[in-house]
Amino acid sequence: MKVNVNYENKRNLILEAFYKLVAELGMENVSITKIAKAINIPSSLIFYYFKNKQELIYGLIDYMFDRCIDVSIPPVEMSNKDVKGEFTKFIDSMFSVKGALDIDSRVYFSCVNIALRDKKAKEKFIAYTQQANEKLLRYIEYFKDKGVINCDNATEIVYYLMVVIAGLQDTLDFLDDHEKFKCIVDFHKKQLFRFLAFIE
Known part of the structure; x- marks a missing residue:
């Protein structure tokens, strides 16, 4: 041991x-x-x-994703009786794009570049995305079952959220204006709440 x-x-x-x-x-x-x-x-x-170095690179991809999966999709406290408050906290945490802050963009995009040319590296990215989607789907279905949000298809909400969060992460990398970024995040959160018929 x-x-x-x-x-x-x-x-x-x-x-x-x-x-x-x-x-x-x-x-x-x-x-x-x-x-x-x-x-x-x-x-x-x-x-x-x-x-060899290729195996080291695969290890780096795993290491990077292990660091960010729990941060980019924060845990939901299902024992919290204030389910609305928990949903707001969950979305606020997701939209803080903390995963992007915890993972260096230069490392991430270096690994993406390799995944575009290497089948095994690409499979690792696909597996991570599926794992993240499944975790997020469990949470969206939980909030739906609790009547906090209204959606016909939880899977579509997951895809929507993942695309928005990825876009925000890219924006954060290239937008050197904290106030403007906050306005963009607030806009997307309001759109999401409206889309899910969530009333704060």
Whole structure:
């Protein structure tokens, strides 16, 4: 058991160093040697955990998504008797695009670029999207069942939300105006509440 914990810890240490270097230098400028130097281990030891750089990149994609799935779709407290308040808190948290703030865009888009050319990397993105959609669908159906929102098709709401949130994340990356971004977020939240017949 201890060996497995140590193995996972060392593996995560390598991935964390890789993540930070990609954020700083870009994927194309990060070598195994630079990763090893950043955490003061021999380069050969990285190959004990990842058989080649491609496997290391797949590990980075998993590491990135593990960091953001719980943040980008925050948990719903189903024991909260104030279901309306819980829905508002949930939407506020989703629209804060905290997942975008916790994941460095340079790392994310480097991984997207790889997924556009690499079948296995693309499958990882698809699997993450499905996992995120399923989690969000459970929450939307919960709020629908509680009578807080009104929608004929919860799956369509999930797709709508995921597209809006992705668009907001991209906007956040390129819009250097906090007040303007807040106005855009508020507009989309109001549209969503109207769409779902939610009355605050």
